[in-house]
Amino acid sequence: MNVIIIEDEKPAARRLGRLLNQLEVSVATMLHSVEEAIIWFQNNEHPDLIFLDIQLSDGLSFEIFEVVKIESSVIFTTAFDEYALQAFKLNSIDYLLKPIDEEELEIAVKKYQSFGPKKQEVSMDFEDVKKLLLNPLEREYKKRFTVRVGQHLKIINADLIECFYSENKGTYAATNDGRNYLLDVSLENLEKDLDPETFYRVSRKFYVNINHIKDIISYTNSRLQIKLNRYNDQEIIVSRERVKDFKLWLE
CATH class of the missing domain: 2.40.50.1020 (LytTr DNA-binding domain)
Structure with missing residues (x-):
């Protein structure tokens, strides 16, 4: 399994890399910004799986998908509200709320592995996802x-x-x-x-x-x-x- 991490907080990226190594998952590279990720995808074979932070130092990671057609599966790593995430959870492999829990990470990796080694094209509509995250779902909260x-x-x-x-x-x-x-x-x-x-x-x-x-x-x-x-x-x-x-x- 070929994996990359896109995360602007380098300590968090290194920690995720160590946790993946413990699961015998090879991390090909770590990218830290939208710009860096776009350049990398344009010049390298796409990985099997991306661990993707949503809020990067130079913008939302969804901007990457507006420039490059990604042929990889995605596991989100984010601190966004879980109810917005539920709106598109079924269209991605999984999401992990920060700080990442080791058991949840292992479950997410096994979930990806259960789909087989073939790369799965990401099918979610990223424009809709952005709207959901920037304008959280309407719902009633306790007053x-x-x-x-x-x-x-x-x-x-x-x-x-x-x-x-x-x-x-x-x-x-x-x-x-x-x-x-x-x-x-x-x-x-x-x-x-x-x-x-x-x-x-x-x-x-x-x-x-x-x-x-x-x-x-x-x-x-x-x-x-x-x-x-x-x-x-x-x-x-x-x-x-x-x-x-x-x-x-x-x-």
């Missing part, structure tokens, strides 16, 4: 959450929640009045209910509300620290792998 307080049920408006966080196997909502409420749902299952324009998962432990961010501070190892208006029980750190997409989300 209120119900929590139990003693023998009572309390209704909390989503716009009053500064962050959701996990602690000691529980999931909590921290509100702008300084209170924390235990929810009966995991962070993973909560994701489908949160408006991605308002809430962003900055780490495995935290979703933050953009409207309650007071300050963003540079932190060690190229990370960021978030200060909210009221919540200060724990440090909220944007993991290094998510910093770039977090900055895009802020804009």
Whole structure:
């Protein structure tokens, strides 16, 4: 199997390469921009499989397909919202959300291998995909959450929640009045209910509300620290792998 990686973050590309090597998958080359990828495809035999980041340093990777006819299968590596991705998931081999999980990577590779060694021409309409990613699918997100307080049920408006966080196997909502409420749902299952324009998962432990961010501070190892208006029980750190997409989300 001949594979290339198109990823503008070189540490992320190298990590993906190491994970693929552990799966005995040979990586022919790593490309880091739209321009570099176009030139490479115009002058080289196309690989069997491309691991493709969506947001590159000089534009969206879909621009590559507007210039060059790609005859390879694609596995996306992205931090975009999963509901937009579902709209075209069946037209690609798979997608992997960053930071890439080793088990999910192995499943994606095996899925490709199950199709056989023959190259499969990418059939998705990239114009439609771009529209979906730049204009996420219309859907209703939860505007209120119900929590139990003693023998009572309390209704909390989503716009009053500064962050959701996990602690000691529980999931909590921290509100702008300084209170924390235990929810009966995991962070993973909560994701489908949160408006991605308002809430962003900055780490495995935290979703933050953009409207309650007071300050963003540079932190060690190229990370960021978030200060909210009221919540200060724990440090909220944007993991290094998510910093770039977090900055895009802020804009």
